Amino acid sequence: MQSPLPFFPEQASNFAGNVDALFSYILVTAIFFTVLVTLLAVFAAFRYRRKNASDIGAEIHGNTALEIGWTLIPLILALGMFAWGAVIYVNYRTAPKDTLDIYVIGKQWMWKLQQPNGRKEINELHIPVNRNIKLILGSEDVIHDFYVPAFRVKMDVVPGRYNTMWFRPTKVGKYHFFCSQYCGTNHALMGGWVTVMDPAEYAAWLSGESGDVSPVSAGEKLFTQLACTTCHVPNGTGRGPSLNGVYGAKVLLADGSTVTADEGYIRESILQPKAKIVAGYQPVMPTFQGLVTEEQILNLTAYIKSLQTQPVPAKGAGVAPATSGKK
Amino acid sequence: MSATAAAPVKTLPEHHYLNATYGIRSWLLTVDHKRIALLYLVSVTFFFFIGGFFAMLIRLHLLTPSGYLLSADTYNRMFTMHGVAMIFFFLIPSIPAVLGNFFIPLMIGAKDLAFPKINLLSWYVYVVGAAFTLYSMVSGGLDTGWTFYTPLSTIYSNSAVAPAVVGVFITGFSSILTGLNFLVTIHTMRAPGMTWFRLPMFVWAHYATSIVMILGTPVIAITLALAGMERLFGLGFFNPAMGGDPILFQHLFWFYSHPAVYIMILPAMGVISELIPTFARKQLFGYHFVAAASLAIAVIGFLVWTHHMFLTGQSTYAALAFSFLTFLVAIPSAVKTFNWVATLYGGSISFDTPMLYAFGFLGLFLIGGLTGLFLGCLGTDIHIHDTYFVVAHFHYIMVGGAIMGYLGGLHFWWPKMTGRMYPEWLARIAALILFVGFNLTFFPQFLLGYLGMPRRYHVYPPEFQVYNVMSTAGASILAIGYLLPMIYLTWAAFFGKVAGDNPWPATGLEWKTQSPPLTENFEVTPIVTWEPYDFHNRPDLGLDAVASNGVAPAHGDD
Numbered sequence: 001m002q003s004p005l006p007f008f009p010e011q012a013s014n015f016a017g018n019v020d021a022l023f024s025y026i027l028v029t030a031i032f033f034t035v036l037v038t039l040l041a042v043f044a045a046f047r048y049r050r051k052n053a054s055d056i057g058a059e060i061h062g063n064t065a066l067e068i069g070w071t072l073i074p075l076i077l078a079l080g081m082f083a084w085g086a087v088i089y090v091n092y093r094t095a096p097k098d099t100l101d102i103y104v105i106g107k108q109w110m111w112k113l114q115q116p117n118g119r120k121e122i123n124e125l126h127i128p129v130n131r132n133i134k135l136i137l138g139s140e141d142v143i144h145d146f147y148v149p150a151f152r153v154k155m156d157v158v159p160g161r162y163n164t165m166w167f168r169p170t171k172v173g174k175y176h177f178f179c180s181q182y183c184g185t186n187h188a189l190m191g192g193w194v195t196v197m198d199p200a201e202y203a204a205w206l207s208g209e210s211g212d213v214s215p216v217s218a219g220e221k222l223f224t225q226l227a228c229t230t231c232h233v234p235n236g237t238g239r240g241p242s243l244n245g246v247y248g249a250k251v252l253l254a255d256g257s258t259v260t261a262d263e264g265y266i267r268e269s270i271l272q273p274k275a276k277i278v279a280g281y282q283p284v285m286p287t288f289q290g291l292v293t294e295e296q297i298l299n300l301t302a303y304i305k306s307l308q309t310q311p312v313p314a315k316g317a318g319v320a321p322a323t324s325g326k327k
Numbered sequence: 328m329s330a331t332a333a334a335p336v337k338t339l340p341e342h343h344y345l346n347a348t349y350g351i352r353s354w355l356l357t358v359d360h361k362r363i364a365l366l367y368l369v370s371v372t373f374f375f376f377i378g379g380f381f382a383m384l385i386r387l388h389l390l391t392p393s394g395y396l397l398s399a400d401t402y403n404r405m406f407t408m409h410g411v412a413m414i415f416f417f418l419i420p421s422i423p424a425v426l427g428n429f430f431i432p433l434m435i436g437a438k439d440l441a442f443p444k445i446n447l448l449s450w451y452v453y454v455v456g457a458a459f460t461l462y463s464m465v466s467g468g469l470d471t472g473w474t475f476y477t478p479l480s481t482i483y484s485n486s487a488v489a490p491a492v493v494g495v496f497i498t499g500f501s502s503i504l505t506g507l508n509f510l511v512t513i514h515t516m517r518a519p520g521m522t523w524f525r526l527p528m529f530v531w532a533h534y535a536t537s538i539v540m541i542l543g544t545p546v547i548a549i550t551l552a553l554a555g556m557e558r559l560f561g562l563g564f565f566n567p568a569m570g571g572d573p574i575l576f577q578h579l580f581w582f583y584s585h586p587a588v589y590i591m592i593l594p595a596m597g598v599i600s601e602l603i604p605t606f607a608r609k610q611l612f613g614y615h616f617v618a619a620a621s622l623a624i625a626v627i628g629f630l631v632w633t634h635h636m637f638l639t640g641q642s643t644y645a646a647l648a649f650s651f652l653t654f655l656v657a658i659p660s661a662v663k664t665f666n667w668v669a670t671l672y673g674g675s676i677s678f679d680t681p682m683l684y685a686f687g688f689l690g691l692f693l694i695g696g697l698t699g700l701f702l703g704c705l706g707t708d709i710h711i712h713d714t715y716f717v718v719a720h721f722h723y724i725m726v727g728g729a730i731m732g733y734l735g736g737l738h739f740w741w742p743k744m745t746g747r748m749y750p751e752w753l754a755r756i757a758a759l760i761l762f763v764g765f766n767l768t769f770f771p772q773f774l775l776g777y778l779g780m781p782r783r784y785h786v787y788p789p790e791f792q793v794y795n796v797m798s799t800a801g802a803s804i805l806a807i808g809y810l811l812p813m814i815y816l817t818w819a820a821f822f823g824k825v826a827g828d829n830p831w832p833a834t835g836l837e838w839k840t841q842s843p844p845l846t847e848n849f850e851v852t853p854i855v856t857w858e859p860y861d862f863h864n865r866p867d868l869g870l871d872a873v874a875s876n877g878v879a880p881a882h883g884d885d
């Protein structure tokens with residue numbers, strides 16, 4: 001099935017083809033220059049080899065036109081590589097809106113993954129084919145990295161913050177994923193399998209027996225338990241802003257700037273509430289650093305994200321009015 | 328006419344720096360830059376063999392997917408200590424502290440470096456740093472990776488991190504002192520007539536390297552000091568649980584450690600820029616452009632550090648800027664390569680061992696440099712970052728480039744340093760073994776990387792085995808390639824044929840004095856009246872003054 005000396009790994013995501021094409025472009029350029037320089041050097045070595053022990057070379061100092069040429073041509077080729085690479089990277093770092101969000105926590109030395117409906121997995125990830133998938137990555141200890149070679153994607157999993165990565169699997173199958181940031185003793189064992197399934201099969205798998213509570217309802221329960229509800233009143237009359245519709249929207253801050261409320265912003269607001277104060281509110285919220293686990297933060301985040309569809313109150317919302325967003 | 332016919336039997340000069348004084352004290356308290364260079368030679372060779380031993384264990388362990396030799400913890404210690412020994416205690420000091428120390432004063436016609444006692448101090452600082460690091464290696468070892476990433480290194484690691492961090496911290500000062508000494512020496516101690524544009528390219532390369540050493544090394548010292556305090560006293564600079572930022576550590580670390588790559592490769596480029604003109608008997612093509620390229624690399628090299636961090640979640644804009652600058656820094660290296668090849672044209676090329684190393688360097692540096700493009704490019708870096716592709720790439724630069732340059736330089740200058748010649752044919756064969764062994768070891772790792780094998784894995788999925796076996800096979804050939812020069816160079820230092828003052832002959836000032844040189848280098852301070860690498864106006868070299876390859880002289884406007 002596989003050649004004994006494989007070169008490209010399987011292509012199983014929207015990024016794979018493009019990354020391989022860019023790789024091939026750089027490879028062809030690199031081979032061209034390697035062959036060119038090697039041939040020139042080998043030719044010169046034979047053509048100008050020393051014939052008599054006391055021979056010397058010709059008097060040649062340099063050539064400015066040549067210097068300019070071999071500065072500019074590589075520069076132009078390199079800028080082409082830069083531009084193509086930039087296009088892929090910007091696309092990769094900008095997740096589309098319609099993603100299926102999966103919560104991933106790395107810890108020494110295992111991965112805990114959770115589907116939107118709460119189904120949990122360890123070192124296994126089941127996803128439907130041809131859906132945009134977003135992974136929200138958090139770490140309980142050191143830096144890890146979630147890497148799926150067949151998808152050509154990876155992202156560091158950094159304690160104290162969320163990183164996100166997205167991709168669209170294009171081929172049903174089972175693919176390795178690895179931890180690719182060295183994380184201590186069993187770094188090499190910190191991997192598993194991504195199973196890409198037909199949507200129908202995925203739906204069946206998802207509804208299978210799990211007994212896990214969805215992150216949204218777990219988060220909702222926590223939200224009450226931690227008394228977040230006393231200040232973040234949905235109708236905007238509390239001491240803190242209403243969180244309805246906040247996720248994905250622009251938030252106007254006390255210093256006049258705006259910030260897009262993504263997972264990272266929500267996390268930061270829970271752990272370091274004084275870092276970014278919403279305009280019109282006092283910095284009265286206590287920090288929850290050390291009081292909530294990584295998993296609980298993820299649950300809270302999932303719940304706050306679920307409020308995106310709730311009606312935004314006219315007054316007391318965390319969302320910036322459409323007109324006031326200045327740069 | 329033949330230079331060898333009826334040549335009188337050569338003998339070593341009566342007085343030279345090696346027999347000026349005797350006894351262990353005369354070495355340990357010497358302020359002669361040449362003796363200090365030899366002290367460094369012994370110490371860095373020691374670390375090279377420690378690092379090489381770890382490398383051998385790593386490669387043997389990886390023969391099978393399940394790794395049959397070492398436990399996970401031991402394996403992690405092996406690759407960490409391999410990296411620390413090789414980078415901080417071998418590669419960074421190797422060419423500057425050995426060859427630079429020995430030859431910069433000779434090449435510019437000076438009696439010594441500007442600060443001979445500081446030069447000796449820098450070796451002692453190195454030794455103290457090395458002692459701390461060795462202590463870490465024997466008292467629990469180090470398992471953080473040579474990159475010391477936090478919070479693994481500061482909070483979670485169970486190994487002897489603190490002494491290693493202290494060791495690397497201390498050794499940094501040795502590097503700073505050396506750089507400072509070189510800069511002042513090059514500025515103030517050039518012989519009459521040795522203008523800036525008559526300096527050998529080796530000196531230019533060390534000028535650029537010294538700038539990097541002085542400006543970069545303090546940053547790694549601060550970084551490691553902060554990490555050490557976090558580990559020992561629980562201060563939360565990088566620990567997210569205490570409000571610190573682990574990514575900040577990476578910024579600080581790479582702010583030094585990317586330029587550190589140039590501390591390793593620029594001096595090697597300097598060596599190559601000596602070897603090619605010497606063995607092609609021809610001026611260096613585009614002298615001014617090669618010198619400018621060294622400085623450009625040193626400056627732009629400080630502005631590319633986050634290309635090691637494209638996937639840490641850093642801002643997209645930062646990634647774009649740093650990727651762009653990374654492509655820019657590739658250009659001066661390309662310019663140098665083209666100039667080296669152009670120098671061959673119209674030359675009178677011999678294939679003495681140093682030249683074989685120069686050719687080897689060209690090939691390996693070419694591959695190493697070009698594969699850097701894949702990593703500096705944002706789109707492909709997403710896939711190959713932190714895989715074996717990276718491992719292969721930086722070994723091509725640091726082992727293929729820097730060590731080939733170092734060995735080429737050692738062979739080239741061995742007759743000057745010891746007064747004796749190494750066995751030529753054995754040396755040529757060793758150079759060939761090295762080249763083959765190197766490629767067999769590291770080329771398969773590019774393929775492993777693109778297939779997705781992450782680095783620093785003590786076990787791996789079976790589909791990666793073929794290339795790992797190749798790599799291990801190559802490593803055993805490579806090991807022979809390193810042992811051979813070590814043995815015959817040592818032998819030659821005592822029993823080799825007496826070389827004479829200028830066996831190649833070469834044009835530099837270091838060849839105008841006896842071999843081995845006097846303690847004060849020159850009997851009278853030389854006066855320089857010729858351009859670098861000019862074989863045409865140097866009747867003292869005993870060569871035909873007319874070019875012999877049918878190429879008309881051309882005075883370009885370099």
Ligand SMILES: [Cu+2]
Pocket residue numbers: 106109143144145179180181182183187190
């Ligand atoms: Cu990990």
Ligand SMILES: [Cu+2]
Pocket residue numbers: 584585586588631632634635
């Ligand atoms: Cu770098």
